[in-house]
Amino acid sequence: GESVGLHLPTLSVQEGDNSIINCAYSNSASDYFIWYKQESGKGPQFIIDIRSNMDKRQGQRVTVLLNKTVKHLSLQIAATQPGDSAVYFCAENRGNAGNMLTFGGGTRLMVKP
Amino acid sequence: SQTIHQWPATLVQPVGSPLSLECTVEGTSNPNLYWYRQAAGRGLQLLFYSVGIGQISSEVPQNLSASRPQDRQFILSSKKLLLSDSGFYLCAWSVGWNTEAFFGQGTRLTVV
Numbered sequence: 313g314e315s316v317g318l319h320l321p322t323l324s325v326q327e328g329d330n331s332i333i334n335c336a337y338s339n340s341a342s343d344y345f346i347w348y349k350q351e352s353g354k355g356p357q358f359i360i361d362i363r364s365n366m367d368k369r370q371g372q373r374v375t376v377l378l379n380k381t382v383k384h385l386s387l388q389i390a391a392t393q394p395g396d397s398a399v400y401f402c403a404e405n406r407g408n409a410g411n412m413l414t415f416g417g418g419t420r421l422m423v424k425p
Numbered sequence: 426s427q428t429i430h431q432w433p434a435t436l437v438q439p440v441g442s443p444l445s446l447e448c449t450v451e452g453t454s455n456p457n458l459y460w461y462r463q464a465a466g467r468g469l470q471l472l473f474y475s476v477g478i479g480q481i482s483s484e485v486p487q488n489l490s491a492s493r494p495q496d497r498q499f500i501l502s503s504k505k506l507l508l509s510d511s512g513f514y515l516c517a518w519s520v521g522w523n524t525e526a527f528f529g530q531g532t533r534l535t536v537v
């Protein structure tokens with residue numbers, strides 16, 4: 313079936329370096345994408361979103377890139393901090409009624425001091 | 426501001442016992458409501474979603490059911506729990522189309 317998947321299950325980076333988390337999606341009808349951050353034992357928190365009519369969106373220390381040609385989504389975190397350690401999920405809206413989000417399997421980001 | 430409440434935070438239940446998890450949203454009207462399940466170290470699986478009172482759609486066949494008796498109340502239930510029902514259950518809400526969903530803090534259910 314159609315799904316959102318991730319390339320790397322675990323990413324380890326040095327504090328202060330930039331992090332890049334990747335996501336592949338297969339539903340060409342998806343028109344809205346979100347990155348969530350989930351800390352241990354908590355619910356996912358919204359980080360940043362992007363619509364299909366855009367290819368880049370920036371937030372505070374984070375940038376999301378969307379490549380619709382190859383159905384690829386990435387999250388870039390600048391100057392990664394220990395507090396960024398968490399599991400990151402990409403999610404897509406399948407473009408149908410009810411605003412349903414389909415989530416990928418997640419990438420664990422570990423920040424080394 | 427909008428808030429979402431989900432309880433209990435943790436729950437240990439024997440196999441064959443019933444289940445009732447409750448989720449309420451404050452500060453918004455006519456939200457879309459969702460129940461997700463997350464197995465340990467895995468992604469989120471959508472179980473149920475609701476666009477209005479009494480309107481429930483199920484994404485996967487399973488041992489669970491959902492109900493929405495009030496606009497901002499969403500309940501996840503089971504008549505008889507299975508070991509495979511163990512997991513982290515998350516309630517979420519959203520408003521409108523192509524908007525982010527906001528999650529509760531989750532309920533960790535362990536069926537023993």
